[in-house]
Amino acid sequence: MTANAKASPAALDDEAVLLVGHGSRREKSNEQVRTLAADLEGRLGIPVDAGFLELAEPAIADAIAGLASTVSRVTVVQLSLFAASHVKNDVPLAVQRARSDHSELTIHTGSHLGAHPALVDLLDDRAAAVEAELGVDREVDDVGxxxxARGSSDPDANSDAHKLARLLYEGRSFDRVDTSFIGITEPRLEETLHAMAKHRPDAVVVLPYMLGDGVLTGRIRDGAAEFDEAYPYVDAAAGDPLGTDTRLLDVLGDRWQEARTESVNMSCDTCKYKVELDGYEEDVGGARAMLRALTHQESHADRDDVDEDPHMHDAPEKHVAVCTNQTCAADGSPAVLERLRQEARDSDACDVRITRSSCLGRCGDGPMVAVYPDGVWYGGVDRTDAERIVSSHLDRDRIVSDIVDQTL
Structure with a gap:
């Protein structure tokens, strides 16, 4: 199914799309997501709303709630360049909660943008624009x-940046195409530029692999300018980010079709949460993945300047997640969830948020209850244990040792 293809009109009458962006304190970045949502609506011919993971409104849960009253099926399409923790953990967690809140609604979740041919073509055009600015021709001059890219703590996401660079190099007349990162991982931009200078190219084109023209894009431009000044024998300049180019709609259209037909292929073979990768052994497993997602959410929620930013709120002292996936649900986890909430409401000392969770990777040992930030996982929990978890652990920080399944 190509990106320009549409499903039959009858199949679209009761469907909407939620385009999920990261969210930013820079309203210009949020407007970019809304612009792409409007353009995608024109492309697909069905309603497309914008939602955000954090820092902007509406949040994913609110956006889905708004659509639930008008359609019976929502397809979530992710405006994320690579499959790092937001794609693998945070968005699926938010969608799972929405499924629990709207049982009458069918929600499909799409993949990230990834290494798509349309993005390679877009990068090629961005490079050509810089070449024209510098007055060089890759067919004649040595152009590096x-x-x-931004950089991630997820090796799978970083490897996709290298893949894109290789795809850009293949079949084109660049002298070389190297990968660098502006933060978190290596090689950093400055290091890569200095290494490239040793090959004495005529020009160096720096391509910010970013969606918007934000702080990180500005740092990339500054790095290119500093390199241009430091090496007078090499002309260097940075290109524009991806922006709202229509080729993004090609990719988003493909991701929509994959999601709604349940043919999404995630990068599970190299996902640090699914397999053991050297140096990332501690990140393996559904339990750890879910904890990381909750940790990230709370780190953005716990702010001091609540009055200045309405998108922020004080985080509770603890967060409890109850697995309500099929196996745990059959063992009585919904009753455990309700009892925990009841006991917490009745407690004067309890500062906690209690939510549903998707599978925690401990099927057969449930119902599972995870307490964050303590990293304590209770297994085989029943309704009578809920009172002890609240009165001992949540109220007084005393672990209920006889039902502990594991600690992280």
Missing amino acids: VVLC
Whole structure:
């Protein structure tokens, strides 16, 4: 199914799309997501709303709630470049909660943008624009390219940046195309530019692999300018980010079709949460993945300047997640969830948020209850244990040792 293809009109009458962006304190970045949502609606011919993971409104849960009253099926399409923790953990967790809140609604979740041919073509055009600015021709001059991405703690996401750089190099007349990152991981931009200078190219094109023209894009431009000044024998300049180019709609259209037909292929073979990768052994497993997602959410929620930013709120002292996936649900986890909430409401000392969770990777040992930030996982929990978890652990920080399944 190509990105320009549409499903039959009858199949679309009761469907909407939620385009999920990261969210930013810079309203210009949020407007970019809304612009792409409007353009995608024109492309697909069905309603497309914008939602945000954090820092902007509406949040994913609120956006889905708004659509639930008008359609019976929502397809979530992710405006994320790579499959790091937001794609693998945070968005699925938010969608799972929405499924619990709207049982009458069918929600499909799409993949990230990834390494798509349309994105390679877009990068090629961005490079050509810089070449024209510098007055060089890759067919005649030695032109090097540095693709600079944000950088992640997820090796799978970082490897996709290298893949894109290789795809950009293949079949084109660049002298070389190297990968760099502006933060978190290596090689950093400055290091990559200095290494490229040793090959004495005529020009170096720096391509910010970013959606918007934000702080990180500005740092990339500054890095290219500093390199241009430091090496007078090499002309260097940075290109524009991806922006709202229509080729993004090609990719988003493909991701929509994959999601709504349940043919999404995630990068599970190299996902640090699914397999053991050297140096990332502690990140393996559904339990750890879910904890990381909750940790990230609370780190953004716990702010001091609540009055200045309405998108922020004080985080509770603890967060409890109850697995309500099929196996745990059959063992009585919904009753455990309700009893925990009741006991917490009745407690004067309890500062906690209690939510549903998707599978925690401990099927057969449930119902499972996870307490964050303590990293304590209770297994085989029943309704009578809920009172002890609240009165001992949540109220007084005393672990209920006889039902502990594991600690992280």
